[in-house]
Amino acid sequence: MSSRVLPQFDLLTPQSIPEAVAMLSQHQGQVSVLAGGTDMLLWNYIRKVKPTYLLRLSGLDELDYLNYIPGEGLIIGAKVKIVQLLEHPDVAEKFPALYQAASTFATPQIRNMATVMGNVLRGSPAGDCSCAILALGGQVVLQGPQGERLVGIDDFWVAYGVTERKNDELAVELRIPEPTSTTRSAFIRMTRVHEDLAKINVAVCLEMKQNTCQRARIAMGCVGPILVRLKQTEKLLEGQQITGELLEQLAASAQEEIAPIDDQRSTEEYRRQVAGVILRRVIEKAVGTH
């Protein structure tokens, strides 16, 4: 049934991280965390989840930080909104894949509200910033009753909408490692119209030595229940000179490695057809030959 009325829930507004963690522990499994709310408040989500409690981060200003630390990398607090990525000069320069994902993300209104962490926690295979972060590598910092723990982004998503975060943990920070001077990254997505969820997206992060790719991370979205790394394709790429011939091989490999489905945004067949094309294009974009 469609509705104009929000379902019943209790609103929790912790004033500190320990208080938030305590609330999560107390009401394990009954709490949804609200940050930007752009996904949560959509009828199709909140009416499916029907949380007993909604825990909002409005009292936790200590989670609103976005810092680039030379030698370490990018540190993204849980309240950082997509638009902040676009306003930070180091993001565009050092993390082009993330910047490009943020700049095409949804609409200006949503970019002003949605958080980067929310995109990661949603666990959708279509997440654009998530796709870029998977390619760039990094860690999610979780704060629980027993203290802090770090989960690598490669292991963070376990199933559609399901993450490694435990019910009593608060995701507080994202860390993306420092690129070297020869790191190249880029992001591309395809949509039905500009302001849309991706029908397929791809991000790469390549360590280049002249025209040779030494190490590669390739992330692709909407080709399975969670965002995936194309590890076989990465292996084909590593140690190789980027040539037209290689790009054709990579494209073929990507098509093999994915498991897309038909849905409202596109078809399995189409996603397979274009996966290789956008992989080729994103590599070209990253290394600057596009």
Add this chain to the structure above:
Amino acid sequence: MSEKTYVGKNVPKLDAREKACGQAVYAADLQLPGMLYGKIVRCWDHAHARVLKLDLSDAAKVPGVVKVLAPKDVTQKNYNTGVLDLMVPEEMGQLLGDIEDQRIFTDHVRHQGDAICGIIAESEEIAEIAAGKVKVLYEPLPVYLSAEESARPDAFQFDERKPGNRAFQLPEQMFPGNAYGWGDVDVEMAKADLVVEETFYLPKVKQCQMEPHAYVAHYDQTGRLNCWTSTQMPKCVQPKLARLFELPISRVNLISTTIGGGFGGRLGMVFEPETCAMALAVPGRPVKVQSTREEDWIASESRHPGKYWIKLGVKKDGTPVAVDAHFTSNAGAYFSHSSGVPFTTGGWLTGMYKYGAIRYKGDTYYTNQAPSGAFRGYGNPQTNFALEQIVDRACTELNIDPVEWRKKWHKGVGDDGWCIGVPYSSCALDECLERGAEAIGWKEKRARYANQSGSKRRGVGVGVMTHTSGAMPMLLEHTTCTVKMNEDASVVITLSCSDLGQGSHTVLKQIAADTLGMPMDEIHILVNMDAAGFDIGSHASRTTYVGGGAVIKACEDVKRQLIERAAIRLGVPEEDLEIKDRQVFAKHDRDKRLSVMEICHTGVYNFTNPENGETNGVPGQITGYASHFPGHNSPPFGACFAEVEVDIETGEVKVIELVIAHDIGRAINPMAVEGQLQGGAHQALGMTLTEETCYTEAGLCRNNSFTDYKMLGPTDMPKMTTILVEQPDPIAPFGMKSVGEAGPVNPVGATANAISHALGIMFTEAPITPERILQALSEQKVA
């Protein structure tokens, strides 16, 4: 063209400021004392089912629920949301086979979202909680999503009056062979050197007006049923509600609220019947019913989808010897516009070109999709997709320039219009084609894009159209207007024409100001159904043309009275007087004059001198009136040119530019005309490239919101150049012709043809998605 102060000028829309400031009051904003909230309980899980058991007992027990309404608790009369019954004589309606087949609440669910019962409560939240407690036992019935499926002999029969589930075909008594046109198509087709034939598929596209349907109804203490609604047709909905609830028309009052877009989505009744039924159940208390976007989507009408078969025969020189066409449309669950749309769809076909012979068939079948109805263009975008593409295919095969072909073979002045027997009064299509071709660089680009390589392929295409300005003589055309002169010579125009947001009230005011010679800011428009006379409603691109005609006549009536009174006061014959700059002058003696204000003032404040019995002027407040039936429909024409770039590796289409040249006759407000063309182009591109309401096999809607039904956004829109070709129509008031429905028509054909030009592949299914393009490319290797 005589010089006008307002007509022809870019006057800002009257409602722009309050809408931009969020202060326009829509039905959903209304709060009345003692107001209750109604919830229409809909079937969400089935597209076709019988209600075996409806248990409202738990819902009724929810605290704050005032009343629950089962099907038996409301009128048992059937209705048809459409208004054709008011627009044609009863015999014609019978001949067309129009029927009333909708119930307020039904025990036979015919589409997802069909209304099964109602809840009235003290708050919207309570109504919704109670709705969740309604228990329904359904018996699922077979689901049919296309005409082919429901036409099968063993299919479930939707209505015993419509055997074979065929809701409509062109009636044999009017059109022998269930077809209209002219000439012997079979004989002429045999003379063709080239026959091109194709079946096109048209998608189910939604109006997507910004304001979801919302209403308030109040059965008041005087026994009058009041309904606040943003309908396009208040004067038609009023008698329809009266008939449905068996009340005299005088006991039904419609109050027009701000309309947040219409596009045909508010043509006739939408959810007024359910809302009024609830109000009648709680006399004395107003009831508000608001629909969500999802409800609006699954339960209100859309454009007719369907299959459009067309066969064109041409001579080697391009002469179109014959056309044979058949539009099989999908009515959805109820009759509604089942006759009107397929009937009219062929008119846009027969009206376009000088075929040697033509035969058009149109029919409609019931299915379990949401009902189809009126949508801006009323069959014309469907025809455009099929006709303009099949013409281009013939041109390609014969190596004829598509622009030159259209210039040679389009109909023009004196030819039969879209309604056979009513000739075109004017036609500026040649100028539209020439200026449009020039603006897009047609010849150069057609040649340049003929041979391309690489992953991005460009193409340019053309599409032409004709439409109408009001639906005369097919449908009733009637608008009344009253113009009241106040004592300070300010003006109140009372009429019942709706402004859907297109600016019709602005334009009507411009027309009044220039006709009366008064400043616009001293003219006010009053839309009040008790005060205003009849108007058939805002549809068929008629409000400026017919409403404007009524305004002109009523203003002329005022001027006649002003001159009549001035003649008495000045002692000058009426024929020697004229009105200019708010003065009545003697033509040959400018010193003999009287201000309009003085005439109006003394008419109201009319004092008698007790000494001599003389008055200070002619007594009586001046009121002008017109009951206007237009004598013609002055069809507009238009040519659209599109340039696209197709990525052959991904199938993505980027529309680079649209040039839209429109034969407007005379633009009353050029900026508003451009707005209509650009907004229409947005809808046309959506239908051509991205928009379609989709269903699961079970008939449940897969995309009932903007998350998955994609309209183009601002950044998707191409550069648009509009060219207003002004060759005044000799019959029309001020020479004006319509634009409202023209917008979403020919950008459809132009864009499809541009894609075809880029790839050498014609796409027969809309929307032309990247998925369809890539599939076609993989089947037909592009060089």
